[in-house]
Amino acid sequence: MLAWTPSYWFFALFNQLNGSLPPTFAWLAATAWIGLAAAVLGAAAALLLCYLRTMRKTVEEPFIVPAAHGLHRGLPFGSSLHAAILSFSIRSIARSRQHRLALAFYLSLVLAIALSWLHGNLSAAGPRPLDPDVLIASFLMMFLAVFGLRNVFKLPISLTANWVWRTTQLCPPEKYIAATRSSLVLLGVIPIWVVVAALSTNFTPFTQVAAHLIVLALFGLLLVELSLVGFYKVPFTCSYLPGKTNVQFVFWGSVVVFLVFAVSVAPLEMHALARPVDFAAAVAALIAAWAGLYSFNRRRAKSAVLYFEELPPEVITTLGLTRDGVSIARL
Numbered sequence: 001m002l003a004w005t006p007s008y009w010f011f012a013l014f015n016q017l018n019g020s021l022p023p024t025f026a027w028l029a030a031t032a033w034i035g036l037a038a039a040v041l042g043a044a045a046a047l048l049l050c051y052l053r054t055m056r057k058t059v060e061e062p063f064i065v066p067a068a069h070g071l072h073r074g075l076p077f078g079s080s081l082h083a084a085i086l087s088f089s090i091r092s093i094a095r096s097r098q099h100r101l102a103l104a105f106y107l108s109l110v111l112a113i114a115l116s117w118l119h120g121n122l123s124a125a126g127p128r129p130l131d132p133d134v135l136i137a138s139f140l141m142m143f144l145a146v147f148g149l150r151n152v153f154k155l156p157i158s159l160t161a162n163w164v165w166r167t168t169q170l171c172p173p174e175k176y177i178a179a180t181r182s183s184l185v186l187l188g189v190i191p192i193w194v195v196v197a198a199l200s201t202n203f204t205p206f207t208q209v210a211a212h213l214i215v216l217a218l219f220g221l222l223l224v225e226l227s228l229v230g231f232y233k234v235p236f237t238c239s240y241l242p243g244k245t246n247v248q249f250v251f252w253g254s255v256v257v258f259l260v261f262a263v264s265v266a267p268l269e270m271h272a273l274a275r276p277v278d279f280a281a282a283v284a285a286l287i288a289a290w291a292g293l294y295s296f297n298r299r300r301a302k303s304a305v306l307y308f309e310e311l312p313p314e315v316i317t318t319l320g321l322t323r324d325g326v327s328i329a330r331l
Contacts, residue, residue, distance in 0.1 A: 009035060081171055085179040085234065086186060092157045092236040093187075099152050099236070106148025109255065110141045114195055121202040130203045130273070132266035135212060138196045139262040140255075142220045146188040147254055150227035153180070153235035165237045174301035176234055181224060181297075183235060189220035208273045215269060218286040225293035232304040 012028035013036075015021040021029060093099050117137060120128075169176075193216060200209045272278040 003031070006032075006035060079175075081175055082179045082182050085176070086183050089153070089183045089187065089235045093152070096157050096236075099155055099157065102155060103148055103152045106144040106151075110144050110192070113137045113141050114199065117199045121199060124202060127202055127204040130205070130208050130212065130270075132270050134200070134203065135266040135269055136259075136262045138200075138212070138216055139219065139265070140259065141196065142189070142192050142216060143223060143258045143262075144255070145192045146184060146220060146223040146227060149184055149188045150231070153183075153231075154233070154238065155236065156238060157236040165234050169306065172302070173232065173304045173306045174298065176306060177228065177232065177297070177301040177304065180231070180233075180235055181228055184224045184227060185221070189217070189224060193217055193220060211273050211279055212269070214283065215286065218283065218290060222286060222290045222293065225290060225297055228297050229293070232301075232306055234306065238307060 009028050009032035012021055012025050013032035016026070016029040093103065117134075193213070196216060197213055200213065203209050269282070272282045
């Protein structure tokens with residue numbers, strides 16, 4: 001058994017380096033040295049092969065573009081404009097390290113909440129009753145995913161994407177804003193809702209779990225409409241002024257503010273889940289708020305103008321020259 005257990009190999013190596021290994025177990029340390037040498041040589045060989053295969057081409061290539069081979073079919077979703085913007089958003093996040101890093105500020109907490117939730121489900125002996133902590137966790141996951149995507153959408157990916165979308169703007173601005181709405185729903189709301197639904201299977205009663213999933217879906221749609229207020233851009237195409245995004249400050253500020261909100265709302269939802277009349281009133285209020293914001297955004301989108309560049313505000317500076325007490329500007 002010891003001969004086939006790497007943990008004992010390296011435990012023996014540790015004791016050998018400390019000088020406390022009995023001579024009887026020296027063969028375990030020798031096996032650990034062999035394994036360590038194999039790992040180091042394998043890593044060096046893999047690094048050398050990667051350099052010969054990829055690094056030289058990468059350094060010598062002025063513009064890194066996707067490979068020509070492979071499947072490049074569009075997504076079968078909605079109109080061609082919706083599919084183009086959704087596909088462009090997915091590929092921008094997948095290809096750009098800057099966007100993945102910015103999105104990681106938000107999704108790191110989503111992943112931490114999901115893992116802690118999963119650990120609790122695995123360690124529980126049976127179904128657990130629904131409690132406010134579960135509601136707070138689900139609300140936080142939805143909030144971080146939607147607003148994280150919205151903030152990442154503001155970061156441009158390349159100048160070529162900027163001018164391509166600008167020169168091919170053949171549809172009204174409301175169509176582009178509707179496509180951005182669809183991207184937020186498909187990339188932010190639906191994945192988190194599916195994860196929460198999968199993690200909620202270990203809670204009872206199931207009627208309250210289903211009711212909470214309805215509230216969570218409406219809450220996600222409401223967050224999408226809030227994100228679209230004043231957002232008249234195609235994702236990843238509008239240039240921005242350096243230092244204006246402040247991802248880290250927006251991240252921590254939004255987390256603190258919404259955490260207080262979620263802690264305050266979760267007990268109210270628990271109270272409503274136990275009373276059908278209160279739950280119906282809460283759902284009606286969420287639907288009304290979503291419908292109002294949706295109508296507001298649709299009405300503003302019809303007269304909106306897509307902008308692809310953020311310019312600094314124009315500031316007129318006067319010299320303050322005077323002649324005989326009268327300003328030169330007045331003369």
